[in-house]
Amino acid sequence: MNAPLPQVRLAADLQAEDHTPVVIVGAGACGLTAALALYRLGVDCVVLERDAFAAGSTALSSGFIPAPCTQAQQAQGITDSVDLFASDIQAKAHGQAAPHLLQAYAQHIGPAMDALANHHGLPWQVLDNFLYPGHSAHRMHAVPEKTGAGLMSRLQAAADAAGVVVLTQAQVTELWADDAQRIHGVGFVRPDGQTERIRCDAVILACNGFGGATAMVKEMLPEMAEATYAGHVGNDGSAIAWGQQLGARLADLGAYQGHGSWAVPQGALISWALMMEGGVQINAQGQRFHDETQGYSEAAVHVLAQPGGVAWNVFDDALLAFAQDFPDFVAAQGAGAVQHAGDAVALAQLIGCPSDVLQASLNAVQPGTDQSTGRHFKRALQAPFHAIKVTGALFHTQGGLDIDAQARVLRQDGTPLPNVLAAGGAARGVSGQEVWGYLSGNGLLSAIAGGHIAAHTAQQLLKDTP
Template identity: 70%
Template sequence: MTGMKPTIRRAEHMPAAAQDSHVPVAIVGGGACGLTAALLLHDLGVDCAVLERDATPTGSSALSSGFIPAPATQVQRDLGIADSPERFAADIGAKAKGRAAPHLVQAYARAIGPALDALQQRHGLQWQVLDGFLYPGHSVRRMHAVPEKTGVGLMGRLANAAAAADIPLVTDAAVRELWADDTGLVIGVGYERPDGTLEHLSCDAAILACNGFGGNAAMVRELLPEMRDALFAGHTGNDGSAVAWGRALGARLADLGGYQGHGSWAIPQGALISWALMMEGGIQVNALGRRFHDETEGYSEASVHVLAQPGGVAWNVFDAPILALARGFPDFVDAEAAGAVKHCDSVQALAAVIGCDEAALAATLAGQGPYPRPAARPLQAPFCAVKVTGALFHTQGGLDIDAQCRVLDTAGRPFPNLLAAGGAARGVSGDAVWGYLSGNGLLSAVAGGFIAAHTAAHQLRSTTGTTP
């Protein structure tokens, strides 16, 4: 790719050839958000095309754990788990301390269950509810995963479903241009091919399901300065295109201080270590062998705590029962195979691995210090340790949207036919790192894609009087 900048072009100058290549709905981005929107549009009888910058649809979704929180799904009901959108919304709001957008909290909490059920019933995605532990901030077991329990597995199944539905998926197509008139009506897109050529596609509506801005160092310095020096562990497609287009169109931005960090990024392997280990009694210690935060508060805010430690590193410490749990996650198995897990048969050996004072570490393991964990059993030898740092995974702020995922201008009015969800839009984590409830990223992607599809279908029916 030549790296052309995201641009807004005037509608009257759009190449005439683009009119020969037309689709009712153009979806920018082939991650979980874009593919969910495409599958639901297919169910609603609306033709669409997905434009994906990479050779295969992966994006931030493939780098995630692949776990999606949802209440009142068929799988939950089959397991006898009592949950509701209202309870889920309360958990989201509590984690964000009331600073998440109420209209989106309610909309996403109501939509995510039907979205997962539709993907299962109509497109064959099989969900299972993770058992044995609760992620921080969730009051019931509601974390759903495909059998692979990975983001790669989730994306593979969504892509296979899209292929089975004959949904056009144009890969190696990095959208660089939105063509819009003076009212903000989007009439088409221009996308760059690997050889640098531009192709165009006209449309009746556009869904931005593309990215956040975590991979754009200049935007991070400007909009998210507290993470300006953090390692970015997200997808390179998070280049801020949606923010750039929004600014050029006069869209309103919101919750730019919100993001998902993670305090458990294994180094030097570059692998995510599941926070389930912390929730089951694992601890984080710094280079001095001391705990420095309450791990049960959440892995997102843990990123800031870890980065504040000497050298910006910490060690995840756990024992054999927790190791057995961890080996149920394929990502952990891969990290262990890569050498991320150090096995120690005693406190002395563990202190040697960490490079800390044995007595200080022994005191920490005995529960001494300012962060007691009364509900957790004491860790016992043999121990395991993983060296980690804090990382920025994806931003949670972006284009302001209403409950129908319509992009809003600076006066709060919706653009005629421009929708956004997932990383392109504000999420439900508020404007700070501690507002991120586990799974909020994929919640925004899948629930947002579901809502955006219904909104686009309704808009097209209103415009044409018929279903496209």
């Protein structure tokens, strides 16, 4: 759908008969979480989604959400705390994560997850057979499908059951504001090219970031300018464009989620759990080049710096069996991403590297700490080997509109706009200012917790507004 550039228009000129208390822009995990929370609060809303069905960045993700102190954790006997979770996030961000958002998200993600389970039937299970990098406890939650698409399907079903109005093929292009930057309505383009408008009392921007805006990526994330973009095309920077026109402040624009395990040419995400459990990345010269357990986001930059911008994920039979518990991996394997080699010589031929160099790299994978990268290994890899050719990819941005702990969008002077809220990728996240600040699951953390918070703030705004 080709639509005009995002615009803020003068509210006095708005002509619209339809009205809803809250408009939510975007029907990904953030938007639907907000809509379901508003439903529980007794507040009507309309969710406007540009695509033909609700998917967004969430459907392209693993669908894993970190949360402490949930009923699912307790049912599995897992001990965790809000403070420990917050400490893990801040440690990964090297102290750069916004403290007010860090605390807000760490505190609200558990109640948000429990509400989705108790009121809408989402059956969370905690992945307790491995730890993602940077997490001190098993707190990664998933629906039984263990995919982002499965998560979105269940959120959409919950919205349908609740009677939430989700208008698809409705790309928002206009916010109608008065001189005080209060939004009075929105305009959205339909498939026939016509623009429809609806009045509202508050807006929640849940339309994600700017990863799909090539010019913005080149300007703000130059190291990823030529990287594969594996995110959703709807991440076009609309929220930032509206915010700038409203005089809003931006923050953490250098932060993003990369991934160092995007299978080529299949174009599939390979779970980083393979690396965490003992797999290694080998470049075209047969060498390891980083500590794979530091995180998959910064691994994107490390992989792109290798010859040809590619690497090979190398693992053995035990890890292959482990990975086959992940549906996304099984799908990638079915697409031909996994190749096999009986020994190191055959693996070198597959990669196209010197066999002696590769053999030395594999020989160094032994129980204990590797001296070249500082990585700690539990065991050696055993032939036969399996390998997947991968590159580094950009998934989504972690910077955006500056918001307070209530998800209110802030002006340049730090005061909140009257009725504009932002959450998920539309707002700054809790990953600090660099790629290495992204803790596994930060994207869906800010989507679910942020959507939950924004809904409660919207309800309060409606109460406070005559």
